Structures are given as C-alpha cells and as structure tokens.
Amino acid sequence: MRTVFVVAALLLSACTQEAGPRQPDQPQTPNRVQVSGELASADSLGISPPPVRRQWQYQVKYLAPEGVKVSQGELLVRLDTSDLRQRLQLRQADLAAVEQDIQTSGMRNEKKLEELKLNLAEARMNREKARRKFAIQDDSVARLEREKYARDAAIAEARVSLIEQQIELEREGAAQRLVMLQGDRRRWQSRVAQLQADIGKMTITAPRDGMVVIGTTFDGNKIKEGATVFAGDDLVRLPDLSRMVVNLVIPEVEARKVNLGQRVVLRLDAAPEKEFHGVLTEISPVFRRKNQSVPVVVFDAVATIEDADARLMRPGMTAKVEVLL
Incomplete structure (x- = not known):
C-alpha cells in the first residue's frame, strides 16, 4: 500500500511540472470609463454685431464685464457709430x-x-x-x-x-x-x-437674464474694448446656468463600451468634494486626433447634467467624469 501512495505522488508531481507555473488571474473588466470633461451651457445665447447695410466690421466701444450677471434690458455692448x-x-x-x-x-x-x-x-x-x-x-x-x-x-x-x-x-x-x-x-x-x-x-442690451461670457476673436483672444470685430462674431454669450452639460473627450479604445443613455458621475476640479450626476445624450460618430502634440485618437460625447448647481458651475470649468458601464 505504501508503494502505491509513493507512485501516485510521483505521477502527480510529474503532471504539475509539465503544466508549468500557475498563471496569475486576469483583471476584471472595469465597470466604468474615466475621462475628463469641460462644462458648457445647454442653452447659451450668442450676441453678435447687428446686420447693417454695407458694414462688415465693427469697433467695440463698451463691453459689460465678464462674469457679471445681467438682467433683461441691461447694457451689454456698445459699438462705434461714427x-x-x-x-x-x-x-x-x-x-x-x-x-x-x-x-x-x-x-x-x-x-x-x-x-x-x-x-x-x-x-x-x-x-x-x-x-x-x-x-x-x-x-x-x-x-x-x-x-x-x-x-x-x-x-x-x-x-x-x-x-x-x-x-x-x-x-x-x-x-x-x-x-x-x-x-x-x-x-x-x-x-x-x-x-x-x-x-x-449699435447699443445692444441683454435679451434675457444671464451671466456675461466674453467672446473670442478668430485667433482665440478675448474680445476687449477697442477691438475690431466682424459680422457673425460672438461678442458675448449669455449661458443659462441652470441647464448645463459636460463635453467629454473619450479615447478610441473605449468606443465599444460607451453608449447613449449611460449614466455618468462627475466631480468638478474646482469642487471635488461634491458629486453630480447625468446621462450621455450625444456621441459623435467621427473620430479625431486629440491635438497636434498628443496624437491619440479620440471621439467627442456630451452628457447632460441632471443636478446642475448654478452657484458652483460655470462654462469652461473642468471635471473628472466616470461613465458607468
């Protein structure tokens, strides 16, 4: 009987050696995709120079300060009339x-x-x-x-x-x-x-209540008093802070995991202690390179924030976003 046990032990040892070392367990598929995002208003009203016959460029004489909350009828922009x-x-x-x-x-x-x-x-x-x-x-x-x-x-x-x-x-x-x-x-x-x-x-007043966000020129600089602007330029925008979205940039490798209607959780970089929630409402069908210096292929998406806080949130703020799978 002792001989039988010894033979069995030797056979088991040989089988173990042929199988090789034990492979570690594969990591589980994560249940969320982490991306960065930038806040924007879902309803942002742009204010452009008025259409004037035989005039294509305008000079800004006055601009309401950026970040100021204005009421309907208050002065926003005054353009040169000489x-x-x-x-x-x-x-x-x-x-x-x-x-x-x-x-x-x-x-x-x-x-x-x-x-x-x-x-x-x-x-x-x-x-x-x-x-x-x-x-x-x-x-x-x-x-x-x-x-x-x-x-x-x-x-x-x-x-x-x-x-x-x-x-x-x-x-x-x-x-x-x-x-x-x-x-x-x-x-x-x-x-x-x-x-x-x-x-x-040429004297432009606010068509509704809102917060002033100064527009930019074609080269990305903020418009200021004395600047020359053109027909169609956004001089200022009046975003509705009660209706906010977050614009997402998602890596190409996550494309198969992300779908419309998925829930998102976000934390503002300026207020990471508070959590906000939303849902994916737009996914771009077009892929692009993130930028010239980072040749990573990405696609854009938009999530609507369901519990937007007008006291904390401003267009252009950045956030850490998790898309729940």
Whole structure:
C-alpha cells in the first residue's frame, strides 16, 4: 500500500511540472470609463454685431464685464457709430435737398402757369378783336383788308390753342417732376430712417437674464474694448446656468463600451468634494486626433447634467467624469 501512495505522488508531481507555473488571474473588466470633461451651457445665447447695410466690421466701444450677471434690458455692448453718423448726415443732406427741390419746383411751376394764364387771357382778347373785325360785312372794307382780318383771326385762334397746349404740358410736366421728386424723397426718408435704426442697434442690451461670457476673436483672444470685430462674431454669450452639460473627450479604445443613455458621475476640479450626476445624450460618430502634440485618437460625447448647481458651475470649468458601464 505504501508503494502505491509513493507512485501516485510521483505521477502527480510529474503532471504539475509539465503544466508549468500557475498563471496569475486576469483583471476584471472595469465597470466604468474615466475621462475628463469641460462644462458648457445647454442653452447659451450668442450676441453678435447687428446686420447693417454695407458694414462688415465693427469697433467695440463698451463691453459689460465678464462674469457679471445681467438682467433683461441691461447694457451689454456698445459699438462705434461714427461711420454710420457720417452716412446719416449725407443722407439727411440729400433729403433736405430734395425737399428744397420740391418746394422750388412748385413755386416755379406756379409762376410759369401764372404767366401762361396771363398770356392766354391776352390771346383770347386778341382773338375776340380779330373775330369782330372779320365779322364786319361792310362795303367800306376793302377785299385786301378783309383778307388781312381773316388771317389775323386765324393767327389769334392758333395763338390761343398754342397757349392752352402749353398750359396743359406745363401741368403734366409739373406733375411728373413732382412724382419723381416725391420718389426721391421717399427713398432718402427710408435711408435716413434705416440709418437711424442702425445707429440704435449699435447699443445692444441683454435679451434675457444671464451671466456675461466674453467672446473670442478668430485667433482665440478675448474680445476687449477697442477691438475690431466682424459680422457673425460672438461678442458675448449669455449661458443659462441652470441647464448645463459636460463635453467629454473619450479615447478610441473605449468606443465599444460607451453608449447613449449611460449614466455618468462627475466631480468638478474646482469642487471635488461634491458629486453630480447625468446621462450621455450625444456621441459623435467621427473620430479625431486629440491635438497636434498628443496624437491619440479620440471621439467627442456630451452628457447632460441632471443636478446642475448654478452657484458652483460655470462654462469652461473642468471635471473628472466616470461613465458607468
């Protein structure tokens, strides 16, 4: 019996040696993905320069301080209006000139018509005299004299017709000139009104309550007073701090683990003692390199924060985020 136990022990030892050393246990798949994130408002209203005819760049004269909470109607931005005011002066001069033309044209027309009416009265009187002379049927009037009276009567009649036509043409011409001048007046009135409205739009007030976040120029610098900005630039933004999201940058290797609707937990770098919660609401289908210096492939995602704290949270703050799998 002792021999049997020895043989069994030797066989067991040989099997163990053939199997080799015992491999360590594989680590368990983690139940969360840890990434970094940056806070943003889910409802951020951008304020851009107003659309103005023939103007593409603007100079900032005043900006509300960044971080200040403003109420609806409070001053946010004031843009330079010197160019618009120069254009307004020119258009006002054009309007004044056409108003003067209308007045002068009316006076000139009245004077011309008065002269023509006097000429018409005189022509009608001469026509009446010529008719009376021609109507005399007397043997004392020689044939040549009667022929002269006939010619005078015809000339007088033609003179009356001519002056009547001149009066009619003068009235028609005056009406046409007035229509043209009134059209010019309406055009300049419209331009003056538009420029006055454009000048008013250069003073921009807050369309709603919010906190001021100053915009940036094309090279990434904060806009400041005296800066030149362009149409379409965001001068300031008014984020709604009660509706916040966190923008996530997730490594490519985690792509298969992350799905819409997954819960997230985040802690602000500025207040790590407090935990906030949310849910993944957007996942970009496009992958990209993180940046030029870090050639790691990543994709973007957005999580909506369900318990946002307007007292602590500000757009641009960073956070540590865990996506629960």
